[in-house]
Amino acid sequence: MNVTSCEKKDNKTAELSVTVTAEEFDVALEESYKKNRGQIAIPGFRKGKAPRKLIEKMYGASVFYNDALDMILPAVCSHGISEENLRTVGYPQILDVNVAEDNSVTVKYSVDLYPEATVKDYKGLRAVREPVSIEDSAVDSELAAMQLKSARIQTADRPAANGDTVIIDFEGFIDGVPFEGGKAEDYELALGSNTFIPGFEEKLNGVQAGEERDLDLVFPENYQEDLAGKAVVFKVKVKEVKEKILPDLDDEFAKDVSEFDTLEEYKASIRENLLKERQTSADKAFEEAVFQKLAEVVEADIPESMINSYIDNQLSNMSQQLSVYGMDIATYFNMLGTNEAGFRDSMRPSAENQIKISLGLEKVAELENLEPTEEEIEGFFKETAEKYGTDVETVKSGIDRDSAVYELKMQAASKFVVEHAVAEEPKEDEAKDDKAEEAAEEAPAPKKTRKSTKAKAETAETGEAEAEAPTKKTTRRKKAAEETPKDE
Structure with missing residues (x-):
């Protein structure tokens, strides 16, 4: 082959x-x-036995x-890109193929080039860092x-109240007919x-063991289609009322639930753990804010194929998660x-933003000459092996050296940008909003009791089960898009 x-x-x-x-x-x-001779019939020859020339x-x-052209085109495209030392994204587009009389072949094709980014003022990027503190109420919430x-x-010999658990048999009827x-x-x-559904639990407040009640209710309008908005009567028989007896919050409680001898020591441990968690969260938020600022100072002409490749990868990950x-x-x-x-259209802004972050980090690594040492490269393979419970040689057979070097350079660039960023205090209004969010997070959520194994009452529960949207993992440190065709 010749370019x-x-x-x-x-x-x-x-x-x-x-x-x-x-x-x-x-x-x-x-x-x-x-490959194809077995499918070709030639008079006088059994299938697969006729000579090629005939x-x-x-x-x-x-x-x-x-x-034959389908067989050689990938190698042809790869050869040209390699010989010209091009860094490409997406797939080559074949423009023309010509077979000459002497059976030589000329292939003309185009490729999108990996964008060359420029990054200005990547040192001193300014982003808000939230101050971290732990209120007494947060510790109290964990204790509670x-x-x-x-x-x-234990069984309660009294009327049921909010927070109690009732053991019930029930059956629902619509117009006097039970439903599946x-x-x-x-x-x-x-x-x-x-x-x-709304009203069911409220109408059981005050019931006692052995009591039977008819609950006249209406299914919500946003319920499953065949039941939405319909009047329903649930005939309920209460078999037992159970109550929770909370232990006293004292030193004995601390000994029972922790490694500490006193309640004060246990509370101090809770505060320390909450502080670590909140600090980690604040650091992560600051890092994300810095990367967003980095994207804003990156200039690059991003090819459409690069955006499509990123979205393709995200949809593939999403599909795998949904299949679970x-x-x-x-x-x-x-x-x-x-x-x-x-x-896909809704994902474009995020895709472009993440690609810009990756391009920016690549450029920072280049400008700051952030090359990993041999020791760091070997350490990467060793850590990966430990993470997945395998040996280093197996990891090396699955991850080439260039990919390891790229990952380490992106990690170093990320660290460099964050360490050279300027942390700003949040504005007063933002701080108030954040405190309100923290308070909401600290409030204990109502506890849902696990169903009995005999329970078969999916349609009596509030609303329809909603599938959670899969988390979109957009690892910043991975290549913004795979290079083609050598990485295909």
Whole structure:
């Protein structure tokens, strides 16, 4: 093979011409012949036994051309890119293929070039860093949660109240007719957990063991289609009322639930752990804010193929995560009221932003000469092996050295940018909003009681089960888009 021309156009694309010798093309033709001869019938020969020259004479010299060209085109494109030392993204686009009389082949194709980024003022990027503190109420909330977890459950000889658990049999009727999924026996329902449709739990407040009640209710309008908005009567029989007996918050409690001898020591440990968690969260938020500022100072012409490649990778990850829940991505799009085209459009701003961050970090690594040492490279392979419970050689066989070097350079660039950023205090209004959010997070959520194994009452529960959107993992330190074709 020989590259006969390479023309770059505005540093965005390149057009290449590569000539394949007749001998090289003949090798591909022979492979095509061996692959397809069993499907070709020639009078006087059993299938697969006719000579290639006879087949070409009967069906034309070009009978194996298309298949042979499909075989060699990937190597042709890869050869041109390698010989011209081009860094590309996406897939090559074939512009023209010409087979000469001497059976040499000329292939003309175009490739998108990896964008050259410029980054200005990447030192001293300014971003808000939230101050970290732990209020007494946060510690109290953790204590209350542990106290609730350690509570004893016992039968209550009194009317049921919010927070109690009632053991019930029930059956639902619409216009006097029972409906599928509306019946259960020995169901454990925590009053106040909002597990069932509105009004169900509230109307059980005050019931006692042995009591039977008819609950006149209406399914919510946003319930499943065949039941939404319909009046329903649930006939309920209460078998038992259970209450939680909370332990006293004292030194004995601390000894029972922790490694500490006193309640004060336990509370101090809770505060320390909360502080670490909140500090980690604040550091992460600051880092993300710095990277967003970095994206804003990156200038680059990002090829459409690079954006599409990034979105393709995200959709592939999303599809794999959804499959864990037994859902395909088309169903997920339908739940969101969109389709793949619409969803891809919604992902474009995020894709462009993440690509800019990656391009910016690559440029910082280049400008600051952030090259990993041999020791760091070996350490990367060792850490990866430990993480996945395998040996170093196995990791090296699956991750090439260039990928390891790239990952380490991106890590170093990330650290450099963050360490040279300027932390700003939040504005007063923002600080108030953050405190309100923290308070909301610290408030204990109603606890849902696990269903009895006999319970078969999916349709009596509030609303329909909603599939959680898969987390989109956009690892900043990975390449913004795979290079082609050598990385394909």
